[in-house]
Amino acid sequence: MSEKFSATLRIGDLNDYIAPSQGCVVSLKANSKSTSSSRIPKFNSEELEKFGGAVKKPAEAVEPVKISLKDCLACSGCITSAETVMLEKQSLDEFLSNLDKGKAVIVSVSPQCRASLAVHFGLSPLQVFKKLTTLFKSMGVKAIFDTSCSRDLTLIESCNEFITRYRHCHSTSNEKSKLSLPMISSACPGWICYAEKSLGSYILPYISSVKSPQQIIGSVIKRHICHSLYLRPEDIYHVTVMPCYDKKLEAVRDDFVFEVEPQGHKITEVDSVLTTGELLDLIQSKSIDFKSLDESPLDKLLTNIDEGGQLYGVTGSSGGYAETIFCYAAKVLFGKEITGPVEFKTIRNSDFKELTLEVEGKPVLKFALCYGFRNLQNVVRKIKAGKCEYQFLEIMACPSGCLNGGGQIKAKRGESAKDLIQSLESKYMENVLVANPFENPIIKALYAEWLDQPGSEKSKRLMHTEYHPVVKSMTSELQNW
Numbered sequence: 001m002s003e004k005f006s007a008t009l010r011i012g013d014l015n016d017y018i019a020p021s022q023g024c025v026v027s028l029k030a031n032s033k034s035t036s037s038s039r040i041p042k043f044n045s046e047e048l049e050k051f052g053g054a055v056k057k058p059a060e061a062v063e064p065v066k067i068s069l070k071d072c073l074a075c076s077g078c079i080t081s082a083e084t085v086m087l088e089k090q091s092l093d094e095f096l097s098n099l100d101k102g103k104a105v106i107v108s109v110s111p112q113c114r115a116s117l118a119v120h121f122g123l124s125p126l127q128v129f130k131k132l133t134t135l136f137k138s139m140g141v142k143a144i145f146d147t148s149c150s151r152d153l154t155l156i157e158s159c160n161e162f163i164t165r166y167r168h169c170h171s172t173s174n175e176k177s178k179l180s181l182p183m184i185s186s187a188c189p190g191w192i193c194y195a196e197k198s199l200g201s202y203i204l205p206y207i208s209s210v211k212s213p214q215q216i217i218g219s220v221i222k223r224h225i226c227h228s229l230y231l232r233p234e235d236i237y238h239v240t241v242m243p244c245y246d247k248k249l250e251a252v253r254d255d256f257v258f259e260v261e262p263q264g265h266k267i268t269e270v271d272s273v274l275t276t277g278e279l280l281d282l283i284q285s286k287s288i289d290f291k292s293l294d295e296s297p298l299d300k301l302l303t304n305i306d307e308g309g310q311l312y313g314v315t316g317s318s319g320g321y322a323e324t325i326f327c328y329a330a331k332v333l334f335g336k337e338i339t340g341p342v343e344f345k346t347i348r349n350s351d352f353k354e355l356t357l358e359v360e361g362k363p364v365l366k367f368a369l370c371y372g373f374r375n376l377q378n379v380v381r382k383i384k385a386g387k388c389e390y391q392f393l394e395i396m397a398c399p400s401g402c403l404n405g406g407g408q409i410k411a412k413r414g415e416s417a418k419d420l421i422q423s424l425e426s427k428y429m430e431n432v433l434v435a436n437p438f439e440n441p442i443i444k445a446l447y448a449e450w451l452d453q454p455g456s457e458k459s460k461r462l463m464h465t466e467y468h469p470v471v472k473s474m475t476s477e478l479q480n481w
């Protein structure tokens with residue numbers, strides 16, 4: 001896909017949106033001792049024979065097998081956890097080494113990461129965000145943004161997609177229209193990876209085509225905002241800080257690479273993903289007293305911060321997809337305005353909840369939150385059998401959702417996992433205003449100046465994606481046999 005760059009953002013004076021650096025408080029350099037292969041033992045041929053390995057003579061040597069993130073099954077067993085060190089382009093070292101390569105480094109921080117650090121340090125999410133801004137700017141990062149902002153764009157596109165699918169499903173009776181519903185959320189790469197590699201073609205048409213907040217902010221930065229910063233997309237190194245390792249898998253998908261004309265540079269929407277735990281490693285390894293760092297002004301260009309200096313966003317610690325789309329559909333399809341928090345009904349366990357809208361005593365909308373592999377496998381079985389009663393499913397691979405992602409900071413000694421989740425859930429929206437994504441002035445400006453409207457041809461081209469069933473090779477089938 002190629003894209004010409006000519007648009008500029010007219011949101012106002014840039015100085016208001018990119019806060020200046022607060023001066024250098026810490027000095028950080030790439031760790032010269034790379035860890036990228038230190039945990040992988042290397043054996044010579046004699047040692048291999050001792051272990052019973054078949055040693056080939058050089059003349060018979062074949063190309064070594066290379067493993068990349070694209071081979072990952074998101075099983076959390078190898079690459080996504082212990083062998084993360086192998087992922088050269090996705091490590092802390094790689095991030096640090098890019099700080100002085102002449103590119104403008106931009107960091108986008110997720111709200112789940114802020115909540116995790118806030119619980120760990122006993123701060124509010126806003127304090128964490130301001131201290132992270134100080135920290136990153138002292139390292140030479142040009143701007144620090146907020147994925148709650150891009151999540152609002154994801155939610156608006158998802159609302160629009162749901163209405164289109166619902167109307168399509170109810171306007172025709174042909175077999176294809178049945179594939180419109182249920183619509184399944186697409187923001188969890190653990191779920192997407194499982195669907196593509198283990199479920200394949202029957203489930204993929206149900207998955208929303210809207211990109212995740214991580215990829216949307218990457219797309220916005222590299223395709224549009226860069227011009228407001230007087231940068232070319234190839235001059236930006238964009239890093240996200242996320243609650244899970246699976247976001248690294250998402251960032252390296254071919255679907256999220258585009259070409260710029262006329263040079264034909266290949267641009268990656270997100271160049272590197274750090275987990276919250278890796279960010280804490282950075283803080284600790286450099287002996288930074290995080291709690292004592294100054295609190296810098298936030299970069300407003302792509303950050304949900306209002307005039308009074310408060311963060312805002314949707315509730316729902318995994319993105320609020322079910323709730324936001326439910327309220328929108330109730331209004332657009334049935335004229336029902338839902339004010340105040342919606343009531344979820346717990347079904348089997350706390351990771352499976354329902355939302356129902358009744359009109360004249362009859363259920364007209366039925367949505368579900370479905371977290372963790374056990375629950376998602378149950379619901380997927382129902383879809384396959386044509387017995388799914390829901391029109392929308394917010395599916396997340398992790399039990400308890402994104403706040404409990406594998407990349408978050410672990411429970412302290414003596415603290416139970418349940419207690420940690422409760423602390424994270426109450427911290428997540430601490431002093432964060434609940435706001436309707438459709439009212440977000442930054443997103444309104446992006447539509448007005450660039451994307452036209454939700455679901456427009458441009459939105460579909462730049463903010464949506466595709467999924468691909470993975471055909472299993474004979475070798476992998478034999479290995480599983």
Ligand code: SF4
Pocket residue numbers: 187188189190191243244245246247318396397398401402403404405406
């Ligand atoms: S549910 Fe887990 S795997 Fe999925 S996006 Fe959230 S943290 Fe990542």
